Amino acid sequence: MQLGRLNHVGIAVPDMEAALAHWTGVMGATHVHEPIVIERAGILIRFLDTPAGGAMNGTQVELIQPLRADSTVSPFLAENPGGGQHHLCFEVPDIHEAKAWFEAQGKRVLGEPRPGAHGHPIFFVHGDDMGGILTEILETPKEPQP
Amino acid sequence: MQLGRLNHVGIAVPDMEAALAHWTGVMGATHVHEPIVIERAGILIRFLDTPAGGAMNGTQVELIQPLRADSTVSPFLAENPGGGQHHLCFEVPDIHEAKAWFEAQGKRVLGEPRPGAHGHPIFFVHGDDMGGILTEILETPKEPQP
Numbered sequence: 001m002q003l004g005r006l007n008h009v010g011i012a013v014p015d016m017e018a019a020l021a022h023w024t025g026v027m028g029a030t031h032v033h034e035p036i037v038i039e040r041a042g043i044l045i046r047f048l049d050t051p052a053g054g055a056m057n058g059t060q061v062e063l064i065q066p067l068r069a070d071s072t073v074s075p076f077l078a079e080n081p082g083g084g085q086h087h088l089c090f091e092v093p094d095i096h097e098a099k100a101w102f103e104a105q106g107k108r109v110l111g112e113p114r115p116g117a118h119g120h121p122i123f124f125v126h127g128d129d130m131g132g133i134l135t136e137i138l139e140t141p142k143e144p145q146p
Numbered sequence: 147m148q149l150g151r152l153n154h155v156g157i158a159v160p161d162m163e164a165a166l167a168h169w170t171g172v173m174g175a176t177h178v179h180e181p182i183v184i185e186r187a188g189i190l191i192r193f194l195d196t197p198a199g200g201a202m203n204g205t206q207v208e209l210i211q212p213l214r215a216d217s218t219v220s221p222f223l224a225e226n227p228g229g230g231q232h233h234l235c236f237e238v239p240d241i242h243e244a245k246a247w248f249e250a251q252g253k254r255v256l257g258e259p260r261p262g263a264h265g266h267p268i269f270f271v272h273g274d275d276m277g278g279i280l281t282e283i284l285e286t287p288k289e290p291q292p
Contacts, residue, residue, distance in 0.1 A: 001174040006196045006205045009155060009234065013277060022277055026251050027236070028147040050152045050236075052198060059152045059205040084278030085231035088155065090173070090196075105172050131159060131168050132230030 001101050004091035007138050008047065008060040012073040012086040016044055016065040019083065023048055023061065031056045036117050042071030045117050062089075062117070087124070089136035095121040098137050113139075147247050150237035153284050154193065154206040158219040158232040162190055162211040165229065169194055169207065177202050182263050188217030191263050208235075208263070233270070235282035241267040244283050259285075 013019035016035075023029045031049035038045065044065045052058030064086060066074050076086055092098040095113045102109050108126035116122035120141045127134035159165035162181075169175045177195035184191065190211045198204030210232060212220050222232055238244040241259045248255050254272035262268035266287045273280035 001172075003169070003173050003175040003194070003196055005198055006155070006207075009152070011277065011279065019277055023149075026147075026248070026253070026276075027149050029149040048149070050149055052151055053203070057199070061152075080278055082274065082278040084273070085234070088231070102172070107172070127230070128228065130172075131157065131165055132226055132228040133157065 001092070001098065004093070004140065006059045007089045007091050007136075008062045009085065010062045010064055010087040010089060010134075010136065011083065012076045012080065013063050013065050013083040014077055014081060016046060016063060019063045019065070020046065023063070029061070037067065038117060040114075041073075042066060042068040043073055047117070087127075087134040087136050089122075089138050091138050091140040093140055095123065095137065095139040098139075099123060102137070147238065147244065150239075150286065152205045153235045153237050153282075154208045155231065156208045156210055156233040156235060156280075156282065157229065158222045158226065159209050159211050159229040160223055160227060162192060162209060165209045165211070166192065169209070175207070183213065184263060186260075187219075188212060188214040189219055193263070233273075233280040233282050235268075235284050237284050237286040239286060241269065241283065241285040244285075245269060248283070 029048040033047040036045040044067055046063045048061040049056040050058035064073050099109050102125050107129040110124040110126060113121040113123050116138060121139045123137055125135045175194040179193040182191040190213055192209045194207040195202040196204035210219050245255050248271050253275040256270040256272060259267040259269045262284060267285045269283055271281045
């Protein structure tokens with residue numbers, strides 16, 4: 001496998017409005033995407049764009065707020081109540097080949113490939129098998145992300 | 147302030163050789179830069195490139211290993227012995243304007259601007275003031291990074 005694009009950095013936040021105030025008001029983000037709710041995971045997501053090469057197509061920042069106590073980010077926020085860096089997401093050309101690759105390396109793939117925030121297939125690999133980094137793998141979107 | 151380029155994600159690692167084996171052998175990184183030692187911080191650094199727009203000029207991954215017990219990443223590794231996501235580094239056009247900006251926002255800037263791993267001026271902002279994210283601010287290099 002060849003290292004793919006760093007699609008986004010995932011950041012868990014206890015309070016989306018406070019996080020947006022920080023990222024727009026302090027950090028100066030200008031391109032904030034519409035909210036996305038992932039019911040299965042119990043989370044609310046906002047993506048922010050970062051600049052790269054004169055455009056806003058750099059690695060995105062993904063803010064993730066829990067919508068219920070058993071959300072996928074609730075255990076992380078229990079340990080880090082103020083929020084923090086939750087995962088890194090890298091792109092691959094083929095999600096099924098990537099899953100087979102990580103499994104062959106003895107890494108714990110967390111579930112089958114499934115649609116991620118933008119509908120493109122993703123899976124996660126256990127952070128304890130990845131140098132402490134919960135790693136999301138995303139099949140490179142065929143069209144630019146919205 | 148406008149949000150700048152996500153220059154790199156900083157990852158603390160207990161063992162650089164094991165980390166390089168993971169990032170090259172499992173994640174498939176192909177562009178690994180020469181080691182950098184920052185004596186002041188007591189750390190060894192390796193940068194890895196990620197692809198973007200057909201080149202290898204995406205957000206970099208910075209692996210950071212302590213060289214002594216009082217290194218700048220030792221407290222993080224004491225809490226996360228297997229390693230993990232340590233900081234995010236964003237670029238700004240002017241390091242002194244950025245320092246004044248964060249201070250005006252009531253954020254704790256950790257020390258004066260100083261040369262970072264590539265010799266360009268940097269400072270850090272306290273993670274507890276930044277949604278749990280230790281944030282490095284880097285003055286955009288006038289020439290491409292090596």
